[in-house]
Structure formats: C-alpha cells, structure tokens
Amino acid sequence: MSVIEVVWMVAKILIVFAVLLLAMAYLTLVERRFVAWFQWRVGPNRVGPLGLIQPIADGVKLLFKQELIPAKADKFVYFLAPAITLIAAFAIISVIPITEHFYIADVNVAILLVLAISSLGTYGIILAGWSSGSKYPLVSGLRACAQMISYELALGFAVIGVVLMAGTFSLHEIVLGQERIWYFIPQILGFVVFLIAGVAETNRAPFDMPECENELVAGYHTEYSAMKFAMFYLGEYVAIINVGMLATVLFLGGWHGPAIFGAGLVGLANLFWFLLKTCAVIFFFIWLRATLPRFRYDQLMRFGWMVLLPLALLNIIITAGIKAFIQ
Amino acid sequence: MNVIELIVFIAAAALALIGAAGMVMSRNPVHSALFLIANFFALAVIFLLLSAPVLAALQVLVYTGAIMVLFLFIIFFFIQPGQKHAYVYSLPWQTFFSGILVIVLISVLVLGLYMGGVFTAEEHVQSAAMKVEELTSPQALGSALFSRYLLPFELTSLLLLAAMLGAVVLARKEKRDDREEKN
Numbered sequence: 001m002s003v004i005e006v007v008w009m010v011a012k013i014l015i016v017f018a019v020l021l022l023a024m025a026y027l028t029l030v031e032r033r034f035v036a037w038f039q040w041r042v043g044p045n046r047v048g049p050l051g052l053i054q055p056i057a058d059g060v061k062l063l064f065k066q067e068l069i070p071a072k073a074d075k076f077v078y079f080l081a082p083a084i085t086l087i088a089a090f091a092i093i094s095v096i097p098i099t100e101h102f103y104i105a106d107v108n109v110a111i112l113l114v115l116a117i118s119s120l121g122t123y124g125i126i127l128a129g130w131s132s133g134s135k136y137p138l139v140s141g142l143r144a145c146a147q148m149i150s151y152e153l154a155l156g157f158a159v160i161g162v163v164l165m166a167g168t169f170s171l172h173e174i175v176l177g178q179e180r181i182w183y184f185i186p187q188i189l190g191f192v193v194f195l196i197a198g199v200a201e202t203n204r205a206p207f208d209m210p211e212c213e214n215e216l217v218a219g220y221h222t223e224y225s226a227m228k229f230a231m232f233y234l235g236e237y238v239a240i241i242n243v244g245m246l247a248t249v250l251f252l253g254g255w256h257g258p259a260i261f262g263a264g265l266v267g268l269a270n271l272f273w274f275l276l277k278t279c280a281v282i283f284f285f286i287w288l289r290a291t292l293p294r295f296r297y298d299q300l301m302r303f304g305w306m307v308l309l310p311l312a313l314l315n316i317i318i319t320a321g322i323k324a325f326i327q
Numbered sequence: 328m329n330v331i332e333l334i335v336f337i338a339a340a341a342l343a344l345i346g347a348a349g350m351v352m353s354r355n356p357v358h359s360a361l362f363l364i365a366n367f368f369a370l371a372v373i374f375l376l377l378s379a380p381v382l383a384a385l386q387v388l389v390y391t392g393a394i395m396v397l398f399l400f401i402i403f404f405f406i407q408p409g410q411k412h413a414y415v416y417s418l419p420w421q422t423f424f425s426g427i428l429v430i431v432l433i434s435v436l437v438l439g440l441y442m443g444g445v446f447t448a449e450e451h452v453q454s455a456a457m458k459v460e461e462l463t464s465p466q467a468l469g470s471a472l473f474s475r476y477l478l479p480f481e482l483t484s485l486l487l488l489a490a491m492l493g494a495v496v497l498a499r500k501e502k503r504d505d506r507e508e509k510n
Contacts (some may be wrong), residue, residue: 040493072407072408073408074357074408075353077357077361077408078408106382108380108464109380109381109383109384109465112380112384112388113380113384113386114499115384115388115392116371116387116388116391116392117335117387118395119387119388119391119392120391120392122388122392122396123364123396126396126399126400126403127399129403130357130399130407130408131408133407133408138403141403142400142404144401145396145397145400145403148396149393150397153393156388169465173342185457225427238346284460292484293404313342
C-alpha cells in the first residue's frame with residue numbers, strides 16, 4: 001500500500017466522519033421541525049434564520065452543562081456506556097458503499113459485520129441502565145435487553161433474503177447486483193420486516209419502550225447529563241442514519257439511478273441518489289414517530305416474536321424456494 | 328506475518344488474556360461478564376488475523392451480541408452497582424489441583440502444536456493461509472455443514488430443540504383453575 005493510498009484512506013475516513021457528525025446534528029433540527037409541523041406547531045425557529053443555528057446552540061449548551069454522577073453508580077461502566085453507543089454507531093459506516101468508488105472498506109462479510117456491530121451498540125443502553133444505580137434506568141435496561149434480542153433476530157433474517165438473492169455478503173456486490181431491479185420489489189416482505197425491525201432496533205417511536213417518558217422518566221439516560229447525555233443523543237441519531245443507509249444499500253438499489261448530471265458526472269449523480277434514498281428512509285422514520293402511538297410492552301414482544309419473526313422466516317423460505325426451483 | 332499484523336495480534340492477545348483473567352478474578356458478576364465480552368471481542372480479532380472473517384463476525388454476533396446480553400439480563404436482577412462478592416467458596420487443595428491442571432493443559436497444548444509441526448514448517452505457512460481462506464468462506468462453511476457434517480449439525484439442532492422445549496415448559500404458566508385464567 002503506497003503513501004498516497006494511505007493518505008486517501010485517512011482523508012476518506014475524516015470526510016465521512018465529518019459529514020456524519022454534521023448530518024446528525026442537523027437531523028435533530030430536521031426532526032424537531034418536522035414533528036412540530038406534523039403537530040400543527042412551529043418548532044424551533046428562533047436561533048438563526050429558520051432555526052438553522054439551533055443544533056450548534058444545543059451543542060454548546062450541552063458541553064458547558066454541569067456533570068452529575070449518581071452516588072450509587074458503578075463509575076467505570078457508567079463512563080463506558082455512552083462511549084460504546086457512539087463508537088458502535090460510527091463504526092458501521094466503515095463498510096457501507098456510498099457510491100461505486102467511494103467507500104471506506106469493502107469487506108466480504110460486510111452484512112455480518114454490520115449486524116455484529118449493531119448488536120454491540122445494545123450494550124451501551126443495557127450498561128447505562130444498570131450502572132446508573134437507579135430504578136427507572138434499570139427497568140429501561142432490562143426492556144432494552146429483551147427488545148433488542150427479539151428484533152435483532154427479525155432484522156438478521158430479513159437481510160438473509162437479500163443475501164440469497166445476491167449470493168454474497170459484501171454490501172458493495174449487493175448494490176452491484178441491483179442494477180436491473182432493486183431488491184425491495186422481489187423482497188417486499190423482507191423490506192417491510194427490515195424497516196419495522198430497524199425502527200425497533202434504534203429505539204424509535206412507536207418502539208421506544210426503553211425511554212418511554214410516561215413510565216420511566218427518560219429511561220436509560222435518566223441519570224446522564226451534559227456531554228454524556230449528548231453522546232447517547234448523537235448515538236441514537238447516527239443509528240437512524242445507519243438504518244437509512246442500510247435500507248438504501250440492501251433494498252433500494254444503493255447508488256443506482258438515472259445519470260441526471262450528464263454522462264461526465266456519474267459519480268455525483270450516484271451520490272445524489274444515495275443521499276436522496278437515505279433521506280427518504282429517515283423521513284419515513286420521523287413520519288412514523290409523529291403518527292403512531294407507542295406500543296405496550298407485552299404487545300411489542302408479542303409482535304416481534306409472533307408476527308415479524310415468522311414473516312421473516314416465510315420470506316427466507318419463499319426466496320430460497322424460488323432460487324432453488326425456478327432459476 | 329507483517330509488522331501491523333504482529334502489533335494487532337499482540338494487542339488482541341493481551342486483551343484476551345486480560346479479559347480471561349479479569350473474568351475469573353473480579354468480585355462483581357457484571358464486571359466478570361464485561362471482561363468475558365472483552366475476551367470474546369479479542370478472540371474475534373484473532374479470528375480475523377487468521378483470515379476467518381465469517382467466524383469473527385459470528386463470534387461477535389452470537390456470543391457477544393446475543394448470549395452475553397441474556398447473561399447480563401439475568402445478572403442485572405440480582406446485582407447492584409458497587410456490590411462486591413467477598414465470600415470464599417473453595418474445596419480443599421483447590422489451588423494445588425488447579426495449578427497442576429493448568430500445567431497439564433498447557434503442556435498438552437504445546438505438545439500438540441509441536442507434533443502438528445507449527446514450530447518448524449515455515450515454508451507451508453503461505454499455502455496453509457490460502458487453504459484457510461478457502462475453508463472459511465461462507466460458501467465453503469455452508470456446504471460443509473450441509474454435506475460432510477450434516478449428522479453432527481442435525482444432532483446439535485436436536486439438542487438445542489430439547490433445551491428450548493425445556494425452557495418453554497419451565498416458563499409456562501401452570502393452569503390451576505380455568506376460571507382464574509379467564510380473569
């Protein structure tokens with residue numbers, strides 16, 4: 001590996017990291033504005049034109065807030081938990097192909113890697129709940145345990161349909177395989193299961209049981225303040241962006257789309273389509289949050305095990321059957 | 328093995344050892360579980376170095392991502408932050424016998440590696456690595472499981488099914504009175 005390649009690699013990582021940080025900061029603003037409009041309110045519009053400086057003001061406020069550590073907390077685990085959440089969320093992007101030639105790494109087991117890292121992210125929530133030494137976060141941590149395990153299975157099984165279609169675990173090759181037809185058409189069942197399980201996996205409404213504020217104050221991050229709270233907040237939004245990008249790559253054809261900027265700028269068109277699709281999925285997430293009421297806990301578990309998992313299994317059987325007998 | 332791989336290996340091996348030792352020695356069960364997770368993670372990195380990415384990913388996905396979450400789920404019910412377990416529970420001569428056992432295990436391991444020719448045949452390393460990569464690809468793994476190792480694979484699934492049935496029976500509500508059930 002030559003020096004230029006190493007420099008380009010580091011530059012790519014920095015670019016992706018910076019863009020992701022910025023996107024996540026502004027996603028908080030976008031979400032607040034959209035939810036406000038959904039609910040016939042105005043939303044944060046005072047700081048800067050259209051409220052555009054709001055995320056920066058929030059960041060500065062969170063940085064200068066006082067740190068409070070509960071007396072009964074397990075200090076080391078208490079500090080470790082937000083770090084795990086954030087690192088796991090950021091690590092996933094390393095294997096996502098953004099355009100045909102712009103990606104950090106093309107790993108031949110990328111899907112398994114993504115599932116593995118996202119399952120590590122669960123630990124942030126679980127450990128935060130326990131290590132706070134407080135009863136509401138503990139209940140939240142236990143809920144998160146059960147929920148993540150149930151929905152991770154459905155998520156993994158939904159992805160297997162795509163793997164069967166593409167015949168590879170590499171995300172880059174999966175996108176290449178979608179040149180003629182995007183997988184959400186033959187894999188419509190898998191796509192629906194993936195989106196629902198993705199919402200549950202990122203702890204978003206209507207599946208936000210771990211931080212359900214009417215019962216659990218603020219759930220696992222009740223006892224967290226200042227920058228450590230911000231890290232959970234950031235982690236959640238990066239996770240949303242991750243699910244958006246994964247849905248794009250696995251089901252919506254990744255970078256594929258008409259070359260709208262002419263034949264010379266195919267890369268730019270690819271980037272445009274990737275971002276547009278990702279934003280569409282993220283908007284769907286915000287829409288869901290503003291529309292649907294929260295599940296009850298037993299409903300959530302029953303839905304995961306009795307509806308989503310059988311549907312995902314059915315999808316695998318159908319896909320495998322078609323692949324074995326028709327093609 | 329080049330320099331970067333060597334550095335990564337040393338870091339991963341150190342983490343694996345620290346994780347294993349910490350898991351046995353820490354006085355708080357949650358810390359034990361966390362050390363075990365660190366150990367699994369280090370093992371996954373070592374699998375990667377041995378060019379077995381599928382095993383590495385499955386190691387993290389299954390053991391760290393699922394099994395240890397359930398371990399923690401149970402431990403959380405009983406242990407609070409800051410709780411220490413200070414009691415000593417030991418058998419007579421425990422330290423002595425465990426020391427002997429460790430020595431025996433290590434000698435068997437080293438002897439096995441020596442007999443397998445790991446310490447001598449440096450010229451075979453390259454071809455062995457190629458072979459490993461071929462063996463550990465998802466396709467090879469899948470077809471091996473469903474052809475050559477089909478019987479052990481199916482027997483394992485039978486074993487897991489029995490365990491699952493046991494769990495279901497244990498967790499099921501006992502029906503004492505039908506009227507009570509309706510209420």
